[in-house]
Amino acid sequence: MKKHNFSAGPSILSEYAIKNTADAVLNFAGTGLSLMEVSHRGKEFMAVNTEANKLIKDILQIPEDFEVLFLGGGASMQFCMAPYNFMEKKAAFLDTGTWANKAIKEAKLFGEAVVVASSKADNYTYIPKDFEVPADADYFYYCTNNTIYGTEIHKDLSFGDMPVIADMSSDIFSRPIDFTHYDLIFAGAQKNLAPAGVTVVIVRKSALGRVSRAIPTMLDYRTHVDKDSMFNTPPVLPIYTALQTAKWYQSLGGVEAIYKLNKEKAALLYDEIDNNRMFKGTVTCKEDRSIMNVCFVMAEGYEALEADFAQFATERGMVGFKGHRSVGGFRASIYNAMPIESVQALVDTMKEFAAKK
Ligand SMILES: *Cc1c(COP(=O)(O)O)cnc(C)c1O
Numbered sequence: 001m002k003k004h005n006f007s008a009g010p011s012i013l014s015e016y017a018i019k020n021t022a023d024a025v026l027n028f029a030g031t032g033l034s035l036m037e038v039s040h041r042g043k044e045f046m047a048v049n050t051e052a053n054k055l056i057k058d059i060l061q062i063p064e065d066f067e068v069l070f071l072g073g074g075a076s077m078q079f080c081m082a083p084y085n086f087m088e089k090k091a092a093f094l095d096t097g098t099w100a101n102k103a104i105k106e107a108k109l110f111g112e113a114v115v116v117a118s119s120k121a122d123n124y125t126y127i128p129k130d131f132e133v134p135a136d137a138d139y140f141y142y143c144t145n146n147t148i149y150g151t152e153i154h155k156d157l158s159f160g161d162m163p164v165i166a167d168m169s170s171d172i173f174s175r176p177i178d179f180t181h182y183d184l185i186f187a188g189a190q191k192n193l194a195p196a197g198v199t200v201v202i203v204r205k206s207a208l209g210r211v212s213r214a215i216p217t218m219l220d221y222r223t224h225v226d227k228d229s230m231f232n233t234p235p236v237l238p239i240y241t242a243l244q245t246a247k248w249y250q251s252l253g254g255v256e257a258i259y260k261l262n263k264e265k266a267a268l269l270y271d272e273i274d275n276n277r278m279f280k281g282t283v284t285c286k287e288d289r290s291i292m293n294v295c296f297v298m299a300e301g302y303e304a305l306e307a308d309f310a311q312f313a314t315e316r317g318m319v320g321f322k323g324h325r326s327v328g329g330f331r332a333s334i335y336n337a338m339p340i341e342s343v344q345a346l347v348d349t350m351k352e353f354a355a356k357k
Contacts, residue, residue, distance in 0.1 A: 004342035006332040007320030008147055008293060009170065010190040014337045016251075017194070017244035024240055035240055040233050045240075049229065052243035059249050060172075062202060063179050069201040069221070070229040070239050075099075075169040075188035078199060079106040081219050082141070082165050082184055088211050092116050092137040092162075096153075097124040097146040098326065099167055107141070110213075116140075123327070124149040126285035139163040139183060145171035147191070148324040150281075150295030150331060151288045156181065163207060171292050172200065173249060173336055175259040183207040189238055191292070192336050193245050198238035249336070258336055265334050265343045266291035272347040278302045278309075278354045282327055297329030302357075309353055316349045 005012040021035075028035040029044040038045060053068050062068065071077070079102050083091065087110045093100060095118035107113040114137065117128035124146060133140050140162050145152040147170040158164060158181040165184040168177075172187040179185075183204045190196040203221050217223050223231050252258055270289060273281045273296045280299040283289045298306050306329065313321060323329040334343055 001317045002345075003317050003319050004345050005319050005338075006334070006342075006346070008191075008324070008331060008333045009188070010196050011320075011333055011335050012337045013194070013241065014245060014248045016248045017241050017337075020244045021237070021241045025237070035237060040230065040236050045236060046230075048240055048243055049234070052239055052246060053228070055243065055246040055250065056200065059246060059254050060177055060202075065206055066179065066202050066204050067225045069203065069224045070234050070242070071199045071201055071224060072197070072235055073199060074196070075167060075186060075199055076102065078167070078186040078201065079103040080109070081221070082186070083107040083110040084213070084215055084219050085208060085211060085221050086163070086165065086183060087111050087138050090114060090134070090137050091165075092133045092140045094118075094128065094131070094140075094142040094157075095120060096127060096143055096151060097149050099146065099148070099169070100141075100143045103141060103143070103167065119151075122284070124151065125283055127151050127153055127288040133159045133162060135160075135162075137162065139165050141165045141167075143167040143169075145169075145174075145290055145292050147293050147333075148326060148331075150283050150290045150293045150327075152290035152292065154287075154291075163204075170333075170335075171290070173255060173258065174262050174292055176255045189242060191333075194238040194241035196238070197235040198242060200242070245337075261340070262291045262334075262336065265338065265340050266294065268340065268343050268347060269294050269332060269334065272350050276350050276354050278305065278357070279350060282329065292333060292335055294332045294334060295323060295327055295329065296332075297323070305357065309350075312353050313346070313349050316345070318346055318349060321346070 024035040056068050090112040092114045093104050095115045104113045117131035119126050119128050156178045163183040164181045169188045170191040173192045185202040187200045189198045273279050279296050282295040321330050321332050323331045
């Protein structure tokens with residue numbers, strides 16, 4: 001039976017990226033050796049590193065002043081690297097859930113972390129709006145897509161000249177980005193790019209070196225900018241897959257085309273959630289609904305059918321659609337690599353389930 005992979009992360013990758021990675025694991029670039037056993041400084045892998053870097057810059061139309069880095073430590077490492085490198089005294093945070101809070105916790109080690117707004121009292125079912133950012137903050141920080149709660153900020157926020165830092169782990173490459181106000185964007189690879197193990201960091205070079213503290217070598221972005229992410233052994237295999245995914249994105253027509261497809265996929269599923277009497281969405285403000293992670297529960301009166309639906313969908317090939325424990329119900333992650341046919345399969349399953357009961 002065909003499986004439809006709705007996992008939140010690690011998550012679905014394109015067949016193109018998986019197949020090409022598998023081939024390179026067996027025989028990399030005609031070397032007769034595995035991608036996993038050759039030097040990261042050999043000419044074959046250096047070419048991969050350079051091409052992946054260039055292609056990501058092309059696809060996201062990243063301005064000249066930025067560098068793209070491939071780092072280890074996951075997105076979670078960036079929660080401390082960002083304030084280490086950018087926070088002198090104070091930074092402003094938008095509290096939209098678990099991932100934002102992890103960043104706030106680390107920032108407090110370096111100075112004052114001001115929470116400008118929070119939707120915590122409503123279990124993060126919407127994105128706070130109309131808040132003020134203190135003018136003396138070193139930067140404003142937010143998480144663009146809240147993987148757990150299924151909320152998303154669909155535009156690039158800005159506050160005058162204030163530098164902005166964003167965690168885009170679960171929606172990078174899902175839409176075009178306006179880099180004007182960003183100093184730093186980061187994303188763990190395991191949602192829209194590659195297997196876990198590499199984090200894509202897009203950093204404004206001219207904004208580095210402004211904090212007065214000493215920074216450990218490995219946690220200093222300048223180390224990795226200076227060495228093209230080759231200061232130490234980079235996560236070779238995930239970078240290879242990242243290159244394959246980037247090539248696949250380019251073949252789809254880039255982020256504009258991907259954005260259009262993503263909106264179609266999300267609309268298909270949200271329409272079903274809104275129109276099927278058995279289900280309801282958890283995000284209360286429709287404009288805040290994520291086009292990457294679609295969270296829903298059984299509607300009033302049908303709560304007892306949750307386990308039944310889970311089994312019904314599993315029998316039809318749906319995988320990884322259980323909601324995060326802090327939200328419950330279901331979460332269908334429909335990242336870039338998810339074909340619309342799989343979204344349609346889930347919609348058909350929901351229709352079939354409702355018709356049967
Ligand atoms: C998954 C995720 C993370 C954590 O990524 P790791 O690579 O596991 O550290 C951080 N932020 C967001 C928005 C995520 O979705």
